[in-house]
Amino acid sequence: MFDAKVRPLIDPPLNRIGSMLAGMGISANMLTFSGLALGLVGAVAIAFGQVWLGLALIITNRLLDGLDGAVARVRGPTALGGYFDIVADFAFYVSIPLGFGIMAAENTLPALVLVASFVLTGVSFLAFAVIAAERGKVTEEHGKKSFFYSTGLAEGGETIAVFIAMCLFPAWFSMIAYAYAGLCVLTVFQRSAMAAALFNK
Template identity: 50%
Template sequence: MFDARLRPLIDPPLTRMGAALARLGVSANAMTVTGFCLGLGAALAVVFGQFLLAFALVVLNRLADGLDGAIARATRKTDLGGYLDIVLDFVFYGALPFGFALHDPASNALAAAALLFSFYANGSAFLAYAIMAAKRGQTTAAQGTKSLYYLTGIAEGAETIGLFLVMCLWPAGFAWLAWGFAAICFVSAAARIVLAGATLKT
């Protein structure tokens, strides 16, 4: 929901940083994998109760996620780069709630399962429409220049990362936060399905 509004604010500095890194020989795929490792490090930090470290690693993960696209735009975009970006993002989105479940199974496991279920539903609606949009040649730059087209939703990347950061700052509230955001994700998935149904009829 907030991704498109944040783009005009974050894209200019990311573009400058990405161009500078490209001149130094840093590749977009290397930045993607680096960000993924930072994200897995955040999940591991959560497992061991190092929540402030997890917070910092989530921030660095997102910085790397923004820079990989900026580097690609400064050099060249590839299908492999787009593929790695979306797949590793989804793995990271699943890893952090799983880290909270491992940290305190008795308090967090059920809520983490509900959150992951909602991510699965929302992600399916997101990716299935992207396939259909590619067949139809649809493109958009509303969420920035992407390798795939997707429908906007209530729960997108900015909201998910905001949730993760709040969870790291308030780990005792994980279950409440997870159940609440799961409900939002299910509403978002339903809205995407309805909108996709209306769009794909034409």
């Protein structure tokens, strides 16, 4: 929802660092996999009750996710890089609720509901991208991507804000998880309405 609005603010510094990293021979895929590894370790830390360590690794994961895109813009985005990026993103997204679900039994059901809503959102996102590509649709609202990046109420920025809130207020995990799951479901309906308007021709 607000990803496109903050991009003009965060892209310039990320692009400067990305240019430096690319010049050092660091590839976008190296950053993608490093970020994924740290994000998954963060989920494990949360599962063991180390929520503050989990929060630090969540933030580091997102920084590397931004930098892999910056490096890709320098070297040129690739289809394989786009594939790795989206798989790494969703693997990270589902790992954090899983970590909270393991940490405390009362978190298990809301974590399951949230992961299920992520699956629905991801399916709608990828299905939209596939059909948009078949029809030659392009957008750079979220920057230059290797696939069509459709907007929605629940996007990366909102998801990270929710993860940070969960780490800051772990006792409120259930309430936050159910509320955000509802927003994810609304995103699926929103994206479906967009698809009906764009593809029903």
